[in-house]
Amino acid sequence: MIEIKVPELAESITEGTVASWLKQPGDHVEKGEAIVELETDKVNIEVPADESGTLDEQLAGEGDTVQVGQVIARLSSGSGGGTAVATKTKTETATEAATAPAETKVETVGEAKKVERREEHVASPGKGPIATPAARKLAREKGIDLTAVQTNDPIGRINVHDVTNHESKPAPTQAPQTPKAPAAAPQPAASGKDEERIKMTRRRQTIASRLVEVQQTAAMLTTFNEIDMSAVMALRKRRQEKFVKDNDVKLGFMSFFTKAAVAALKRMPYLNAEIQGNEIVLKKYYDIGIAVSAPDGLVVPVVREADRKNFGEIEKDILHLADKARNNKLGLSDLTGGTFTITNGGVFGSLLSTPILNGPQVAILGMHSIQLRPIAIDAETMENRPMMYVALSYDHRIVDGREAVTFLKHIKDMIEDPEQLLFEA
Known part of the structure; x- marks a missing residue:
């Protein structure tokens, strides 16, 4: 019997959630083939089989919380076929479980052998129903008696989904039994809608x-400015065709802002830092996080050593990381170690916002949508110019207003005169 365990995920991650089973009991699994997908705090991870075999048991249901090192499945060695345990449909198994007494079950094997199910899958008299730890925890929080919860699990195990479904069902019409424990906090009354x-x-x-933690622990403040995007837009228009030919990727605005941010961080180093206890750690490297909207929420993959990369390399990195994010293929190494973050709400039409810090970083730059607005060129001349509001949120514990405002002014100056970026070391 081959045990499938939750692998080491990362130094700071000790548990995950079963997102989906990629193989079902009875399925043959090749060595290295993914069996289950786990969701962690940061990324989704596929757990492969160390050896070939047939999946016999799933020891955790989808939605269950599992710990590093926990056994979540078992394989029988071999290539499957005639030696594999005969599987039954969930409906057949559930029907047999409902009519048969609570005793050790026996399943027929291809070569007239018999395999006893493990005792842990059958409830013994007086021990109560079988339930996953996550289901028991949720039941305690909701004040739900597990003996009243129904499940379709083949072995009668109650999982989180069963508890949630039970909670949403209407209350029974019979007279309620006297509670054995103090009543839980009342749930909000159903609206009827x-x-x-x-x-x-x-x-x-x-x-x-x-x-929430960042807002409770950091002295967060935001300062604003606006940028005339005329020069950058004209440069992109002139250079786009050759840039695509040379780099096989389009020249976007993000590479300009990334290069400008690196240059500004070199002048204002306290914005490229973090607080550790009573110390300020100034980072002498520039790993810039780029916020990306993914299916399961916002993620911030990191462009490494942005100060050493040209515009083409930065654009390629951003495109590659964004594709990985949207396909849930980001690894932990893609998300950790950023020193400063840029977020662009303008792609969704945001005109102005106050971005929240990406802790433990102490500053984040917010870009917004570009709009034509009348701008005073001099005392007598007005012109419609493509303008963008930019915002810098920062931790006032180590970044003063003077530094924050100056940083944002550097960004403005370099974007309005992008040739300056050519002379930044």
């Missing part, structure tokens, strides 16, 4: 908790 309750993914929960 069409509603849907969706469990937050692990990543969304992590995003929520970290954003």
